Amino acid sequence: MKRSLLLTSGLLSGALLLTGCAGESNSGTEGEEDRTKISFIHWRGEDKAVLDDLIAQFEEENPAVSVEMTIYPSEQYQATGQRLLQDGSTGDVFTSFPGAQFEAIASAGLFEDLSGEDFVSNFDKELISVGQKDGAQLALPYQLVFNMPVYNKGMFEELGLEVPKSWSEFQTMADTLLENDITPIAFPGADIGPNQFMNSMMMNNAPDEDVFEKLQNGEESLTNEWWVKTLEDFQLLEQKSYIQKDALGTSQDSAMAMVANEEAAMLATGSYHMSALLDLNPDLELDLMAPITVEENEAMYEGINTATFMLAVNSKSEKKEQAKEFIAFLSQPEIASQYANETGQHLTINDVEYESEVLQNTAYWIDERKTRFQPRFLITNAQIEAAVLSSIENVLGGAEPMEAAKEAQQIVDENRD
Amino acid sequence: MKTSKSIYLFFLPGLFLYAIFFVYPTISALFYSFTDWDGLSSSFQFVGIENYERAFTGDTIFRKTIGNNLKFMLVVVVFQTIVALAFALIVLKNTKTTIFLRALYFFPTILSSVSVAFIWSFIYDPSLGILNQLLELIGLEFLAQNWLGNANIAIYSLAITQIWFHAGQMLIIFVAGLQAIPEELYEVAKIEGASKWQTFRNVTWPLLAPSATIVVAYTTIQSFKAFDLVFAMTGGGPNNSTEIVATYIFDIAFRSYQFGYASAISVIFMVIIAVITYLQFKVLRSNRISY
Numbered sequence: 001m002k003r004s005l006l007l008t009s010g011l012l013s014g015a016l017l018l019t020g021c022a023g024e025s026n027s028g029t030e031g032e033e034d035r036t037k038i039s040f041i042h043w044r045g046e047d048k049a050v051l052d053d054l055i056a057q058f059e060e061e062n063p064a065v066s067v068e069m070t071i072y073p074s075e076q077y078q079a080t081g082q083r084l085l086q087d088g089s090t091g092d093v094f095t096s097f098p099g100a101q102f103e104a105i106a107s108a109g110l111f112e113d114l115s116g117e118d119f120v121s122n123f124d125k126e127l128i129s130v131g132q133k134d135g136a137q138l139a140l141p142y143q144l145v146f147n148m149p150v151y152n153k154g155m156f157e158e159l160g161l162e163v164p165k166s167w168s169e170f171q172t173m174a175d176t177l178l179e180n181d182i183t184p185i186a187f188p189g190a191d192i193g194p195n196q197f198m199n200s201m202m203m204n205n206a207p208d209e210d211v212f213e214k215l216q217n218g219e220e221s222l223t224n225e226w227w228v229k230t231l232e233d234f235q236l237l238e239q240k241s242y243i244q245k246d247a248l249g250t251s252q253d254s255a256m257a258m259v260a261n262e263e264a265a266m267l268a269t270g271s272y273h274m275s276a277l278l279d280l281n282p283d284l285e286l287d288l289m290a291p292i293t294v295e296e297n298e299a300m301y302e303g304i305n306t307a308t309f310m311l312a313v314n315s316k317s318e319k320k321e322q323a324k325e326f327i328a329f330l331s332q333p334e335i336a337s338q339y340a341n342e343t344g345q346h347l348t349i350n351d352v353e354y355e356s357e358v359l360q361n362t363a364y365w366i367d368e369r370k371t372r373f374q375p376r377f378l379i380t381n382a383q384i385e386a387a388v389l390s391s392i393e394n395v396l397g398g399a400e401p402m403e404a405a406k407e408a409q410q411i412v413d414e415n416r417d
Numbered sequence: 418m419k420t421s422k423s424i425y426l427f428f429l430p431g432l433f434l435y436a437i438f439f440v441y442p443t444i445s446a447l448f449y450s451f452t453d454w455d456g457l458s459s460s461f462q463f464v465g466i467e468n469y470e471r472a473f474t475g476d477t478i479f480r481k482t483i484g485n486n487l488k489f490m491l492v493v494v495v496f497q498t499i500v501a502l503a504f505a506l507i508v509l510k511n512t513k514t515t516i517f518l519r520a521l522y523f524f525p526t527i528l529s530s531v532s533v534a535f536i537w538s539f540i541y542d543p544s545l546g547i548l549n550q551l552l553e554l555i556g557l558e559f560l561a562q563n564w565l566g567n568a569n570i571a572i573y574s575l576a577i578t579q580i581w582f583h584a585g586q587m588l589i590i591f592v593a594g595l596q597a598i599p600e601e602l603y604e605v606a607k608i609e610g611a612s613k614w615q616t617f618r619n620v621t622w623p624l625l626a627p628s629a630t631i632v633v634a635y636t637t638i639q640s641f642k643a644f645d646l647v648f649a650m651t652g653g654g655p656n657n658s659t660e661i662v663a664t665y666i667f668d669i670a671f672r673s674y675q676f677g678y679a680s681a682i683s684v685i686f687m688v689i690i691a692v693i694t695y696l697q698f699k700v701l702r703s704n705r706i707s708y
Contacts, residue, residue: 075648078671082457104674108457189655190566246543248655249566254545382672383478393655397568414475
């Protein structure tokens, strides 16, 4: 009796365990059998409200399709989001960063080729080239951001300052700001500062857009003039107090507070922070300005752009047609306009109508200014990217530019493909 | 007494879970450590011991992370153990005040690590943070630091946070150990005229050795695996000065898509933790004594 009781209890425990496991996989889709549910995964938590609204509009127009949106923090998205793509059950529509992540997903063959789709023509032809590989349009960047400092235009006008056109003019401008007890640049060195500011700091020091490709294949070195000069320029910003004290310990929020409180004139991040700055201080008048680190006649670029939040269809998906319908919907100018105005972002879609003042005031950067694609995203090897960024931190921490460049180059050499 | 063979069935659920969540991933990591798998593709190549060779001879950052991890571990193990033991001695007796203080000291342990990271990032902020402001307020502004932005001290700043976070947990283990020491031994020591230090050295500490072994071993493992705090507070920066092995494995696997190499580092890391923990057990067990 005792023995059979033990046996029964043991079997029962096992059965309960298995039942528990099976129960989890059965949860879910009751009442929606007649609709095709597509999964949309991305990392833009701040866009949830507007995307919820757009999804509702899409479902109304397409009653046979429903969209389940899952938002991951960007770090987690890099870690888990794309692995979910592998069996095709998640991320029928997904987004990708340009650069290393795009390359990795492309190598794994998880992008559906969108080249022949009608909706591709809704996008700006030049701006979507970042989503192409081997002649195929694998992803369509949706947002257009300018990764260059945001500056307090009103403050500049008050102090009679012009936007500097050369490195010497930039230093004169920064000295004037210091004389007025204003920190020229709020630099969030504890988080995104180095990876954002490096772009505009190097854009004219290394005008060759293939410089990082050459670095990765051994034709270029961080110890060459273009990078050592960039590090020297960073050193100068630190030594002359053009960036705030203890910049490497300053978070993005603290740096934003400095600009919102008008303690600093520039925020070394990008256009995506303009709405947040205006939320903190609605009286600010903002525009964009990249430091020109060479003489005026040598400057080739005025700023940095990044076409990002790249929309794509999972090649493993069984609902590719519905996924494409959703991207076609998002690429309609009136839908894109709603997204742009409610998120405060410029987009890569043609004929978008920007209603907010800050978007209208900075829209001239799209067509009228000479900008280049964010160089950092052209480093496709994440370890090499980390080495490049570390060299900036090293210099801001007190190392000599050449010494920091050598140290970083050693890591580049170790990680070259 | 004869044990029924059917009793072994009770092992099955636990064994099943252990096999799924520990044995299988460990064997998988070992397997993939000999490949060049990128974590996304369905195919990969066997590369022999190439990943291990790279870790030992061709990866400056990996060697730096080992050094950072050892610094972090030493500071945390030494100071967390001392702080937990000192506080345990203070709150040993069961009075209302000490029971309240035990709960207070234990409180940080129940917070999520991301919350702790957020709180301490704010405390350490060089311009808005309360630590520097407090130092200025009491006239010690010369001690104000760029706590997380200075590559020379950032790892120690993280260690202080880790100690604050987990010392309460270790305090409870020490309190349990201290309360298990028979009162008569202290009475004997008193009659023999032992000083407080002699009593601690010859009665308390030897009898506390089992608890200390647990505390030291657990703190060591915990400090090697302090991924979440480091990731949320510094991301390994500045200039890799706070990059520890766990955050580096994450970078290699999920940012560089080199799962094969990340698996090799994980295996090496597991062996390092096992060796250090074994040595600690050996040393601390040799201190054990019974009266």
